[in-house]
């Protein structure tokens with residue numbers, strides 16, 4: 001690359017799940033958008049588009065439909081029609097049925113790699129999106145009418161100026177660090193192991209989540225006869241479980257899960273992710289929005305991380321579509337976005353962090369709270385309904401795209 005400065009309206013640092021979705025959502029507004037991603041989209045080491053199964057909430061599926069991604073995702077998506085939630089070693093279980101709520105499903109399960117194929121194809125096809133990959137951002141200067149990014153690739157260095165920079169560069173965000181945005185962090189000392197399993201019986205669209213002291217153990221409906229297994233363990237025991245041969249691994253997983261779906265017959269490749277809460281104390285700065293894992297990397301209990309990011313994406317797109325100031329980085333718009341998102345972000349993070357800590361706590365009081373909470377949910381239909389609506393992404397001021405409506409286009 002040559003040593004010159006390119007200019008665009010919006011530069012998105014990180015073309016992962018959140019950054020790429022935002023680029024697609026903003027493109028119809030007519031901005032010149034650059035997406036800078038350091039790891040080739042199809043590389044085995046791509047950190048965002050890997051083997052994890054993503055449970056996408058009802059509102060997320062609507063957002064994805066509204067930004068034109070759902071049609072190409074639908075054939076690889078599996079509907080979640082029923083949910084069984086239990087607490088380890090306790091008889092109470094909570095049953096949720098989408099039909100009882102007048103819905104065909106609560107959401108869908110999609111593999112992150114498959115999402116990556118669809119979203120990156122859309123990036124390539126969209127005229128006003130330029131994808132710079134593999135290119136890394138190694139620095140940012142803010143101030144004035146543009147923020148300036150320093151880009152590095154194997155061809156050399158380059159600068160890119162943008163009126164708005166989106167830091168969607170993951171939990172260890174370099175942009176967040178360089179802008180000295182403080183974070184709240186909490187190491188859960190838990191590691192989640194994910195893989196696909198093939199059980200004897202069909203899943204029939206039912207998701208299972210068992211809450212244990214070492215985190216959730218979940219079995220999600222997946223394409224064909226497969227299910228996505230999400231097994232959270234204490235980090236210091238994770239290596240041992242990863243090293244088990246397939247037969248022993250399946251036998252241990254079966255002991256945890258029981259016989260809801262008969263015998264687990266086969267298991268696929270296992271991957272592990274140590275779990276930490278990382279929350280930026282500000283989600284905007286001068287001409288900057290911090291998005292996705294860079295803003296809030298949360299525990300996967302309840303499968304809320306990307307769903308929350310998609311609501312942020314839909315809200316930011318709405319603020320920019322409705323804003324009548326001609327500058328996507330205008331402070332007034334970023335303030336509006338930040339104020340809007342504060343409550344949903346706070347409540348979603350508090351839920352995933354609170355439930356993880358409540359289930360890990362050894363005290364009798366915590367055990368009492370857990371059990372009485374589960375009993376209340378099992379016995380009171382209106383409470384179940386209330387919780388399900390929030391888990392589907394409908395809380396506070398819901399973005400238009402999540403309601404199935406369109407953005408106001410120029």
Ligand SMILES: Cc1cc2nc3c(=O)[nH]c(=O)nc-3n(C[C@H](O)[C@H](O)[C@H](O)COP(=O)(O)OP(=O)(O)OC[C@H]3O[C@@H](n4cnc5c(N)ncnc54)[C@H](O)[C@@H]3O)c2cc1C
Pocket residue numbers: 013014015016017018019036037038039046047048052053054055056135136137138168169170171174192194273291292293294300303304305306307308309
């Ligand atoms: C096991 C597991 C299961 C999960 N399940 C669910 C689920 O069911 N439902 C749900 O809603 N959420 C789920 N999540 C959360 C979800 O994965 C995250 O919310 C999501 O990955 C956030 O995407 P992101 O794009 O913000 O960050 P990332 O996925 O971390 O992507 C960041 C991108 O930025 C790039 N990058 C980093 N630095 C630079 C740089 N300097 N220059 C250029 N590019 C850079 C990286 O290469 C990467 O592609 C799960 C998480 C885990 C770990």
